[in-house]
Amino acid sequence: MTAPTTTTARRKGGRWIERWDPEDETFWRDTGERIARRNLFFSVLSEHIGFSIWTLWSVMVLFMGPEYGIDPAGKFFLIGMATLVGSIARVPYTFAVARFGGRNWTVISALLLLVPTAAAFAVMEPGTSYTTFMVVSALTGVGGGNFASSMTNINSFFPLRKKGWALGLNAGGGNIGVPVVQLIGLLVIGTAGAAHPRIVLGVYIPLIIAAAVCAALFMDNLAPVRNDTGAAAEAVRDRHTWIMAVLYIGTFGSFIGYSFAFGLVLQTQFGRTPLQAASLTFIGPLLGSLVRPVGGKLADQYGGARITLWNFAAMAVATAVVIYASLIESMGVFLVGFVALFLLTGLGNGSTYKMIPGIFQAKALRxxxxxxxxxxxxxxxxxxxxxxxxxxxxxxxxxxxxxxxxSFQSAGTGTAAFVVFLAFYAVCFTLTWAVYLRRTAREATREDAVTEQTEARLSYAEV
Incomplete structure (x- = not known):
């Protein structure tokens, strides 16, 4: 059997590979792996900066002292706006990869990051209206969209057996953009002081340009990748899409929500100064980002459903520790529990995203x-x-x-919020077990009876 060849051509304004078959082991070994890894590296670079810009206001609010006239509730709503727009942007960004090409869209999406960065640079000073801050915070949502297009693109480059590792590395490298922007904020507050937020913004403008240039020079478009409205409609109707969306709320929703809120919680609940909060804020997101590829790798080896199940159990335990720390007002215990939560969200992010291609592969085999x-x-x-x-x-x-x-507006602490999160993790644990693990043994027994007539098939427990 002759392996498919790749042809990189100039058409539609970019580098296009006309044939791509990563499941063919000969093709993958001779050609595909090298190209896929190169695209993965520069995808990580662009997504990393996208995450930094998306979570920019988790840092900007630390610079906003009393002279800005915004209370803690207003700051939580400000960072919530960035989260909302970034979430919505993920849908069109997903389809942009097939419409424009993965390489071309990476260039465009990187350059779009200049808009919220320049806007924040222009308005970041006392006296600016709260409405203006809300609009500029909303603009950073384009950074949240980068994740969806990047993951969709990299998903097409790698074979199923490598997707957990590749998607975990891509997402983990992007997620590290959260602690990096927080570290830059810490450096600025610790050296220039809390009155100079524009320095943080000035650092990112040349980095955004560099990411766009690197994508243009070193990434590729895959011609076989096409928008498929039929697939989109089928995915919307498939219950597994919505089940996995709920599980991903529990893992990634927790990661990004905690990343935005960590510094504000430390300031509001434990009375930390901006410098003290910034010196701790980056630790959780950094560790959560670093372990995301580990979650994907474990899912490749043991099955995403199994890793996800026990990960939610551990998240519930860590949340219970945080609730206990809030009740006894112990910042040390709170930090231990909260950092553990970040680690577990990272592992869960990797395992849940590995489950997605595995689930639909299993459906095909069934x-x-x-x-x-x-x-x-x-x-x-x-x-x-x-x-x-x-x-x-x-x-x-x-x-x-x-x-x-x-929670802070009504009770002055985050304890009530954490109780809600604990209940939700229990729901996610139950859902994972009920849908992907509960019937595995019975199904395996039934399949053993017809082994002579069928090929071995992927079970949902292995996804």
Missing amino acids: KGMAGEAAAAYGRRLSGASMGLIGAVGALGGLAINLAFRQ
């Missing part, structure tokens, strides 16, 4: 498909569903910030 037909079906449905799952999952971050806002 329908009687095999080989490339099954792989193509899995790619179609998983690619179509990822944007929707990512968007709904990110909305969990908005829910977390609104819950914190309400």
Whole structure:
């Protein structure tokens, strides 16, 4: 069998690969892996900066002292606006990859980050109206959209057996943009002082330009990737799309919501100064980002459903620790529990995103498909569903910030919000077990009876 060839051509204004078959092991070994890894590296770079800009206001609010005239509830609503717009942007960004090409859209989406960065640079000073701050915060949502287009693009480059690792690395490298912008904010507050937020913004403008240039020079478009309205409609109707969206609210929604809120919680509940809050804020998002590829790798090895199940159990335990710390007003115990939560959200992010292509591959096998037909079906449905799952999952971050806002507004602490989060993690644990693990043994027994007549099939427990 002759492996497919790749042809990089100049058409539609970019570098296009006309044939792409990562499931063919010969093709992957001889050609595909090298190209896929190169695209992954520069995808991570662009997504990393996108995350930094999306979570920019988690840092900007630390610079906003009494002279800005905005109370904690107003600040939670401000960062919630960025979360909301970033979540919604994920849907059109998902389809932009097939419309414009993964490389071309990475260039465009990177350059769009200049808009919120320049706008924040222009307005970031006392006396600016709250409405103006809300509008500028909303603009940073374009950084949230970068995640969906980047993940959809990289999903097409890698074979199923490598998707957990690749998607975990892509997302983890992007997620690290959260602690990096927070570290830059800490550096500025610690050296120049809390009166100079524009320095943070000035750092990112050349980085955005560099990311766009690198994408233009080193990334590729995949011609076989096309928008499939039929796949999108099928994904919307499929119950697994919505089940995974709920699970992703529990993992990524928690990660991004906590990332936005961590510094504000430390300032509001424990009376930390901007410098003290900034010196701690980055730790959780950094660790959560670093372990995301580990979650994907564990899911590749043991099955995403199993890793996700026990991850939610551990998240519930960590949340209970945070609630206990809030009740006894111990910042040390609170930090231990909260940082553990960040670690677990990172692991869960990796395992849940690995489940998505695996679920639709399993559905294809259960329908009687095999080989490339099954792989193509899995790619179609998983690619179509990822944007929707990512968007709904990110909305969990908005829910977390609104819950914190309400909790602090009514009780002066975040304890009530954490109780709600604990209950939700229990729901996610139950949902994962009931849908993807509960019937595994019975189904395996039934399939053993017809082993002679059918090929071994992927079960949902292995996704």
